[in-house]
Structures are given as C-alpha cells and as structure tokens.
Amino acid sequence: MLIDPDKTASLERTIEIVSRSKADMIFVGGSLVSANTADVVARIKQQTKLPVVLFPGNASQLAPNADALLLLSLISGRNAEFLIGQHVNAALQIAKSQLEVIPTGYILIDGGVATSVQYMSATQPIPADKTDIAVATALAGELLGLKMVYLEAGSGAKNPVSTEIVGAVRSAIHIPIIVGGGLRSIADVERAWSAGADIVVVGTAIEKGEFQM
Numbered sequence: 001m002l003i004d005p006d007k008t009a010s011l012e013r014t015i016e017i018v019s020r021s022k023a024d025m026i027f028v029g030g031s032l033v034s035a036n037t038a039d040v041v042a043r044i045k046q047q048t049k050l051p052v053v054l055f056p057g058n059a060s061q062l063a064p065n066a067d068a069l070l071l072l073s074l075i076s077g078r079n080a081e082f083l084i085g086q087h088v089n090a091a092l093q094i095a096k097s098q099l100e101v102i103p104t105g106y107i108l109i110d111g112g113v114a115t116s117v118q119y120m121s122a123t124q125p126i127p128a129d130k131t132d133i134a135v136a137t138a139l140a141g142e143l144l145g146l147k148m149v150y151l152e153a154g155s156g157a158k159n160p161v162s163t164e165i166v167g168a169v170r171s172a173i174h175i176p177i178i179v180g181g182g183l184r185s186i187a188d189v190e191r192a193w194s195a196g197a198d199i200v201v202v203g204t205a206i207e208k209g210e211f212q213m
C-alpha cells in the first residue's frame, strides 16, 4: 500500500485497514509532498510492524527511520534531475543512514490521464501501446545494474499498466517488477500479478475506501 504523506487526515484509520489486510509493506512518498516524511513514518511505525519503504518524489522525502528506500531513477524520462540529480543531493545522507537501498528503474507509462508525476518530473510517459519501448527501457535498467523495475501508470491513472506490457517486460528481464497506478480492485491486482508483477502498489483506491481487501 502507498501512503502519500500529505494525505494523512485519516492516516491512523488507513493504517488500521492495511494492518488488518493482506498488505505486505507500506510505501511512503509522493510527487509533491510538504509534510515531514520522517514524522509520517514515525506515526506509521507506532501502529504497525509492516515494513515501511520510502518511495520518494525527490531528495527532500528521505527519512532515516524507514526500513528501506526505493532509490528511483526515472529511466523512461530524459530529465537528468530525476535520472541522477536528486540522487547526488541525497547520496551522503543515504550513505550515513541504515536504510536498505534498492536501486529501482522507474518507468512511467501513459495511464490515460495527465498525472502529477508526469507534470512534476517534466517527463513524457511511454505511450501505452509502445510495448517495445517499455521492454527496451526495462532491459536497459537491468543491464545498468538496477535491482528492480517499477512500471508506473501514475497515481490516480485512468488505466493501469496493461497486462501486455507487464507480461512482455516479465519475459525480458530477471529482476523483480513492481506495478502501480490506477489499480482499483482485487481483480486489477490479480491481473497484474498473473501477468508477472512481483509487487503491486495501491494508493488512491485505499485512501478513498474503495478497495476491499
């Protein structure tokens, strides 16, 4: 489950739902966050033993009290700031922390609607029907030594990443695949899993109380 640190009005209630569910871990982050991520992580950790994994939109969202960090490089984009720039800003702090660092290739795929990540990162998503580009991007990430690939349709996407793309990427690479963006139901999640996802991420639908687990 993904928690956006700025949407914490009902945080305790949300964590309770997640703790009673079959969620394996909690991701924390967002494209634009003004709340203090470490404070939100502390609140989450008071209530649940689930691992807390940072999913940061930029270097300001580092929180040393989390368990792990998805060190995201936006490899579908051509904006150096999100390929390497924010990482340079954060590197010394990360090295001093106890966080488990998971270098992750973040691949944005068109989800049928303009998303915050697209706007905030000033990058173009891969068109939803360009499976070959998504596969080549994921493969390049694996060849560069990244440890995971995140296929992202963007928070609140109209269409999740297609099973065709997930399946084609699964056939091409060996590292774990995360799929997120626009998943609204168990059926959506199961489709992504069947296609080859190792981890699926649900944020908006749980926040809105629409996702039944």
Ligand code: 1GP
Residues within 6 Å of the ligand: 002, 152, 153, 154, 155, 156, 157, 179, 180, 181, 182, 183, 201, 202, 203, 204, 205
């Ligand atoms: C966004 O993939 C996550 O980065 C989750 O997306 O909010 O649409 O579930 P949703």
